[in-house]
Amino acid sequence: MTRRVAATVSLLLVGVLMLAVAPGLVGCGDNGGGGGEVEIIIGYEGDWTGPAAPGAAEYGGGFLDYIRWTNEEDPIPGVKLTVKSYDTRSDYSRVPIGYSWLKGQGMEVFVAPSPADMDINYSKLEQDHLAGFGTTSLLGIRNATWAFWLFETMEGQNEFLADWIATRDWDYDTEGRNPRVAFVGWSGLISSEGSLDGVESYIEAHQDKFDWQGAYMSPIGNVSWSTEATKLVDCDYIVIGTIGAGSASLIKEFRQRGFAGGILSCSSPVTGWWNLITTSLDADLLYGQYTSQQMPWFSDNPFTQFCRTIALKYHDQEWVDTAFKQSSYFTGPAWGMMVVSAIRTAAEAVGPENVDSEAIREAAESLDLDMTADGWGIPWNLGPDNHVACDTTEIILTWDLQAQKWVAVTDYYAYP
Numbered sequence: 544m545t546r547r548v549a550a551t552v553s554l555l556l557v558g559v560l561m562l563a564v565a566p567g568l569v570g571c572g573d574n575g576g577g578g579g580e581v582e583i584i585i586g587y588e589g590d591w592t593g594p595a596a597p598g599a600a601e602y603g604g605g606f607l608d609y610i611r612w613t614n615e616e617d618p619i620p621g622v623k624l625t626v627k628s629y630d631t632r633s634d635y636s637r638v639p640i641g642y643s644w645l646k647g648q649g650m651e652v653f654v655a656p657s658p659a660d661m662d663i664n665y666s667k668l669e670q671d672h673l674a675g676f677g678t679t680s681l682l683g684i685r686n687a688t689w690a691f692w693l694f695e696t697m698e699g700q701n702e703f704l705a706d707w708i709a710t711r712d713w714d715y716d717t718e719g720r721n722p723r724v725a726f727v728g729w730s731g732l733i734s735s736e737g738s739l740d741g742v743e744s745y746i747e748a749h750q751d752k753f754d755w756q757g758a759y760m761s762p763i764g765n766v767s768w769s770t771e772a773t774k775l776v777d778c779d780y781i782v783i784g785t786i787g788a789g790s791a792s793l794i795k796e797f798r799q800r801g802f803a804g805g806i807l808s809c810s811s812p813v814t815g816w817w818n819l820i821t822t823s824l825d826a827d828l829l830y831g832q833y834t835s836q837q838m839p840w841f842s843d844n845p846f847t848q849f850c851r852t853i854a855l856k857y858h859d860q861e862w863v864d865t866a867f868k869q870s871s872y873f874t875g876p877a878w879g880m881m882v883v884s885a886i887r888t889a890a891e892a893v894g895p896e897n898v899d900s901e902a903i904r905e906a907a908e909s910l911d912l913d914m915t916a917d918g919w920g921i922p923w924n925l926g927p928d929n930h931v932a933c934d935t936t937e938i939i940l941t942w943d944l945q946a947q948k949w950v951a952v953t954d955y956y957a958y959p
Contacts, residue, residue, distance in 0.1 A: 579621075580621055580622055580623035580895070581621060581622055581623065581895045581896055581898060582623045582624075582625055583622060583623070583624050583625070583651055583652065583886060583898060584624075584625045584626075584627055584648060584649045584650045584651055584652070585610075585624065585625070585626045585627070585650060585651075585652045585653075585654055585882070586626075586627050586628075586629070586642075586645030586646070586648065586650030586652065586653050586654065587603070587606070587626055587627065587628040587629070587645075587654050587655070588628070588629045588631055588638065588641045588642065588645060588653070588654070588655045588660050588664075589603055589628070589629075589630070589631060589655055589656045589657060589660065590630065590631050590632055590633040590657070591603065591628070591630040591632075592630055592632055593630075593631070593632030593633040593634065594632075594633045594764065594786070594787060594788075595633050595657070595786065595787065597787060597816065597819060598786070598787070598815050598816060598871045599656070601866050601869075601871035601872040601874075601875070602656055602678070602815070602871045602872065602874040602875045602878075603628075603656065603875065604872070604875060605850070605853075605854070605871070605872040605873065605874060605875020605876050605879075606654070606656075606874075606875035606876070606878055606879050607626065607875070608853050608854065608856075608857050608858075608875065608876070609853060609875055609876040609879035609880070609883075610624060610626055610879060610883070611857065612853045612856060612857075613879075613883060619886075619887055619890050619895070620895070621890070621894075621895030621896070622886070622890050622895045622898070624883075624886070627645055627648040627650060629641035629644050629645055631657075631660065633657075635659060635663065635733075638659065638660050638663045638664060639663060639664065639667075641660075642664045642667055646667075646671065646673075650673070651673065651674075651898075651899060651900045651903065652673070652674055652675075652676065652882065652886065652900065652903060653668060653673050653674070653675040653676070654675070654676045654677070654878070654882060655675070655677055656677065656678045656874070656878075657677075657733075657734070658677060658678075658679050658680055658681050658696075658697055658733060658734050658737065659732075659733035659734065660677075661675055661677040661680065661684070661690055662681050662683070662684060662733060665684050665687060665689070665690060668689040668690065669687070669688065669689050671900075672689065672900055672901060672904075673689060673900045674689055674690075674691070674885070674900045674901075674903045674904040674907060675689055675690045675691070676690075676691050676692070676693075676878070676881060676882045676885075676907070677690065677691075677692050677693070678692070678693050678694055678874055678878055679692060679693070679694040679695065679696065679697060679700070679734075679810070679811070680692045680694075680695075680696045680697070680930075680931065681696055681697060681698065681733065681737045682696045682697075682698040682699070682737070682740070682741075685699075685930065685931060686927075686928060686929065686930045686931075687930070688904075689904060690930060691881070691885070691907045691908075691910075691925065691930045691931075691932075692930060692931045692932065693838075693874070693877060693878050693881055693931075693932050693933060694810060694837050694838070694931070694932075694933050695837060695931055695933060695934065695935055695937070696737065696741075696931070697734050697737030697738050697740075697741060697809065698737050698738070698740050698741035698744065699741060699935060699958070700738070700741065700809035700810060700835055700837075700937070701737075701738045701739075701740075701741030701742045701745075701782060701784075701809055701835075702741045702742070702744060702745040702958060703809075703835045703935070703937050703958045704741075704742070704782055704807045704808075704809060704833075704835050705724070705741070705742050705745035705746060705749075705753075705782070706745060706958045707833075707835070707939055707953070708722055708724065708753075708780055708807075709745075709749055709752040709753070711939075711953065712805075713779070715752075720754070721751075721752060721753050721754040722752075722753060722754065722779040722780055723754045723756050723777065723778045723779045723780075723804075724742075724746070724753050724754070724755060724756060724778065724779065724780045724781075724782065725755075725756035725757055725758070725759065725775045725778050725780075725781055725782070726738070726739050726742050726743075726757075726758040726759070726781070726782045726783075726784065727758075727759045727760075727761075727768070727771050727775070727781055727782075727783050727784070727785070727793060728758070728759075728760055728761075728783060728784025728785055729760065729761060729762070729763040729764070729765065729784065729785055729789060730760035730761065730762060730763065731762060731763035732763045732784070732785075732786075734784065734786075734811060735760070735763075735784030735785065736760075736784075738782070738784040738809060739758050739760070739784060742758075742782050743758070756775060756778055759771045759774070759775070764789070765789065766788055766789055766792040766793075767792070767796070768792060768793045768796040768797065769796060769800070771793075771796075771797075772796045772797045772799075772800040772802060773800060775797075775802065776797075776800055776801050776802050778802070778804050779804045779805065780804050780805045780806075780807055781797065781802070781804060781805070781806050781807065782807045782808070783806060783807070783808050783812050783813075784808075784812060785812055786811060786812055786815070786816060787816045787819060788819065788823075790808070790812045790813055790816055790820060791816070791819055791820045791823040791824060792823070794806060794813075794820065794824060794828065794829070794832075795823065795824050795828060798824075798828040799828070803831070804831060805831045805832075805833050806831055806832055806833070807833045807834070807835075808832075808833075808834045808835075809834065809835050810834070810835065810836055810837065810838070810870065813832065813834055814834050814836065814840075814869055814870040814940075814949070815869060815870050815871045815874075816869065816871075817868060817869035817870070818865060818868055818869055821868075826944065826947075827944070829942050829944065830942070830944055831941075832941060832942040833939055833940070833941050833952070834939070834940050834941075834949075835937045835938070835939055835940075836870070836937060836938055836939075836940055837919075837920065837933040837936065837937050837938070838870065838873055838874065838877055838919070838933075839917075839918035839919055839920070840870045840873035841870075841940060841948075841949045841950075841951075842918065842951075844917060844918025845916065845917040845918060846873075846877070846914075846917040846918045846919065847867075847873065847918065849876070849917075850867075850872065850873050850876050851863065851867065853876055854866065854867070854872060881907075881910070881923070881932055884906075884910060884912065885903050885904075885906045885907035885910060886898065886903055886906070887906075888906035888909070888910075889902040889903045889905070889906040892905075892906060907925060907930075908925055908926060908927060908930070909925065909926070910923055910924070910925040910932065911923070911924055911925070912924075919933070920933075920936045920937075920938060920955030921933060921934060921936040921955065921957075934957070935957045935958050935959070936955050936956065936957045937955065937956070937957075937958070938951055938953055938954065938955045938956075939951070939952050939953045940952065
């Protein structure tokens with residue numbers, strides 16, 4: 544496939560979107576668009592009202608905003624897109640139920656922001672030959688035939704953090720010892736357990752570079768960290784695998800008990816919930832925050848400008864200004880670009896009347912977009928042996944207390 548010059552508008556997909564709320568689900572359907580189109584149903588499964596709801600309002604809402612914007616501004620002739628959504632409430636027992644419900648609605652594309660939802664449902668995607676698109680993956684299905692991802696796996700993102708410590712941040716000569724590193728997270732949260740697997744995998748392969756202090760996994764939802772903070776106060780780095788209120792309470796507890804080292808996180812534990820964290824902690828406790836990122840949400844560039852255009856079309860200025868202090872909202876349009884680009888390419892290849900999940904899967908596997916022009920660190924190149932758009936290239940950010948913003952401490956680089 545010929546490489547396309549990155550232009551965000553060129554990625555857009557038609558559809559007609561309408562948000563409706565019913566018990567247990569959020570639905571999106573026809574809002575009165577023209578007739579005669581072939582309808583393609585996207586099934587969205589995620590947490591709208593449970594523990595992840597504050598983030599879902601932005602990353603999920605951003606996904607819906609993007610679809611709505613494309614429906615109104617750049618339709619694909621002959622195609623109508625409908626989004627049906629199911630609320631899992633972050634309850635894993637609801638995940639297979641949601642998939643079955645969405646399948647009954649006629650979905651031809653499955654999307655889920657949580658790696659857990661895709662992991663739990665993957666065997667069904669394979670059996671049903673349905674193309675699935677997630678924000679981030681677990682290693683076991685990273686390149687699985689019927690699944691595609693925007694960001695690197697939870698394991699890979701955390702291997703990157705460990706690699707940054709060992710190769711770029713810790714000064715072994717000056718310190719005269721290895722860094723003391725530990726992991727703190729939630730048992731039962733699949734993304735947290737995947738993050739731990741990544742840290743442990745890297746450290747096991749580089750034992751001479753670390754003084755590993757172990758993993759401390761509390762039951763999912765725990766927000767009390769006094770025991771962990773007391774035991775790990777002398778560590779140099781803590782890698783965390785919590786989300787939302789769990790991250791806020793963890794940072795607060797560790798700092799108040801004297802932990803002065805670096806608090807490291809991948810894309811989900813901290814920056815996606817930054818507004819919650821900053822309203823829960825005194826500003827002077829937010830030092831030493833480091834995060835690996837693959838999306839250029841933290842700077843002014845064509846991608847973030849485009850996201851602001853979309854957001855301001857459907858939200859007021861105050862809402863947008865608050866949402867844009869963290870990374871969540873930007874994930875929605877970025878993720879949507881990947882999904883609709885695949886559907887657009889399929890429609891161009893086989894004709895709107897012949898688009899099905901197989902055609903969409905084949906189109907996704909040939910995705911070839913130079914997103915660097917929009918501010919991303921790497922082109923989006925997918926193929927049979929790589930189903931991750933951003934692949935392994937990441938950047939490390941830190942929170943600048945004085946400037947009150949996230950700033951880069953590295954350029955984009957790839958962990959092999």
